Amino acid sequence: MTDRINDLEFRKVIWLWLFGYFVALTANAINLQLTSPLFLPPLALLIAFFWASHLINASHLISAFVLGLLYDGLYQSLLGMHALLFVVFMFLMLRIRLRFRSYRIWQQALLITLYILLYQIIYYWITPIQLDEHSIWAYWSAPLLAGLLWIPIVMSFRWLTRINVTH
Amino acid sequence: MVADYYGQYSGQIKNLLTTVLEPVERVANVPFDLHNWYLSASTEQTEIHNELLQLRSENLLLRNRLTQFETTQHELERLQRLLGTTGRMGQYDLQIASVTQFSITPLTEYKTLNRGAINGVRLQQPVVDANGIVGQISHVTPFKSRVLLVSDPNHQLSVRNLRTGKRGILTGMGQGMTQLHFMSTTSSVRVDDILVSSGLDELFPAGYPVAQVTRVQHYPGDSYLTIEAKPLANLYHSYEVLIIERQTP
Numbered sequence: 001m002t003d004r005i006n007d008l009e010f011r012k013v014i015w016l017w018l019f020g021y022f023v024a025l026t027a028n029a030i031n032l033q034l035t036s037p038l039f040l041p042p043l044a045l046l047i048a049f050f051w052a053s054h055l056i057n058a059s060h061l062i063s064a065f066v067l068g069l070l071y072d073g074l075y076q077s078l079l080g081m082h083a084l085l086f087v088v089f090m091f092l093m094l095r096i097r098l099r100f101r102s103y104r105i106w107q108q109a110l111l112i113t114l115y116i117l118l119y120q121i122i123y124y125w126i127t128p129i130q131l132d133e134h135s136i137w138a139y140w141s142a143p144l145l146a147g148l149l150w151i152p153i154v155m156s157f158r159w160l161t162r163i164n165v166t167h
Numbered sequence: 168m169v170a171d172y173y174g175q176y177s178g179q180i181k182n183l184l185t186t187v188l189e190p191v192e193r194v195a196n197v198p199f200d201l202h203n204w205y206l207s208a209s210t211e212q213t214e215i216h217n218e219l220l221q222l223r224s225e226n227l228l229l230r231n232r233l234t235q236f237e238t239t240q241h242e243l244e245r246l247q248r249l250l251g252t253t254g255r256m257g258q259y260d261l262q263i264a265s266v267t268q269f270s271i272t273p274l275t276e277y278k279t280l281n282r283g284a285i286n287g288v289r290l291q292q293p294v295v296d297a298n299g300i301v302g303q304i305s306h307v308t309p310f311k312s313r314v315l316l317v318s319d320p321n322h323q324l325s326v327r328n329l330r331t332g333k334r335g336i337l338t339g340m341g342q343g344m345t346q347l348h349f350m351s352t353t354s355s356v357r358v359d360d361i362l363v364s365s366g367l368d369e370l371f372p373a374g375y376p377v378a379q380v381t382r383v384q385h386y387p388g389d390s391y392l393t394i395e396a397k398p399l400a401n402l403y404h405s406y407e408v409l410i411i412e413r414q415t416p
Binding site: 039129 | 184270
């Protein structure tokens with residue numbers, strides 16, 4: 001079973017792949033409309049990290065770029081800003097993906113926390129974001145939330161992948 | 168990124184992205200629609216609700232016209248001084264639009280309207296509500312459009328102080344606030360002063376209320392005052408706005 005998941009073929013999970021990104025974008029879009037929004041990390045990037053570590057025959061840089069452009073549209077940010085960030089972080093993930101895949105899930109979550117912390121630092125640096133005393137905690141707790149979300153994301157996508165591959 | 172920042176040449180690409188994102192936003196709206204539906208169903212007063220909506224629309228138009236008349240009165244007081252520089256108030260077509268989505272977070276500030284390119288909405292059209300200027304159209308898809316709010320850090324607007332006639336640039340600060348720039352330390356600006364659009368940018372009609380000054384500070388050594396102003400438009404709760412179209416004479 002493990003071999004089957006490790007040697008995933010893209011064509012077998014293409015609908016799950018698309019569905020995952022759609023759900024991630026929708027969740028971020030819902031979050032933007034809340035009156036007291038949480039600082040959800042870019043969920044599509046987390047899902048892209050999952051696929052990068054499981055679909056090892058593809059580079060995922062183009063999908064990261066396209067997702068970044070969609071986030072630019074969603075957040076009304078400078079065109080290409082999210083795209084560039086996503087590609088850079090995807091590249092960092094691609095460099096270590098084989099090692100990353102062999103880590104225990106809590107170790108992966110820790111690394112994701114670190115990645116998203118770096119992401120938030122760069123985002124804070126390059127955007128005219130203004131945080132008040134309430135939102136500053138929420139903003140800097142997003143990496144922690146990303147780490148916590150990583151565990152259910154991996155477990156649910158592994159389960160869905162297994163169902164998709166076996167049927 | 169450079170083209171977008173300096174030249175805004177990427178408008179079509181952004182419109183395309185917003186169009187692609189429409190299904191995502193529609194699905195994202197479902198929980199909020201359900202919540203609203205539940206609230207309206209629980210009252211069991213749908214007819215009254217519809218009538219209220221209609222009256223609100225009419226009220227919005229009338230209050231908007233009243234605001235224009237009020238500002239015209241102030242215009243007359245300084246007509247000799249201002250007429251030559253700000254230009255005349257033109258005739259405008261108004262289009263009512265409903266707010267289908269809004270987001271005011273430190274990450275982004277926008278409203279999505281239910282009017283798009285097929286309704287004749289174009290980029291950079293001013294959007295107002297009964298109280299003042301809301302922002303300008305920044306993205307247009309066939310069926311929807313997005314408004315960049317005056318409080319967005321990427322938004323700038325030429326304004327003048329209604330009391331003194333002094334002009335400045337109003338920039339969004341995020342968090343639903345704006346900052347007035349280029350007011351020299353010798354100029355008279357007080358808390359509660361009303362800022363109206365100057366019309367110099369040729370985008371917004373002159374004389375529309377924009378914001379009210381909430382804080383004025385002078386830091387020693389600075390050439391300009393640090394002035395914060397709160398937008399008069401109801402950025403958070405308005406669900407109907409007016410899109411202004413300037414008529415060519």
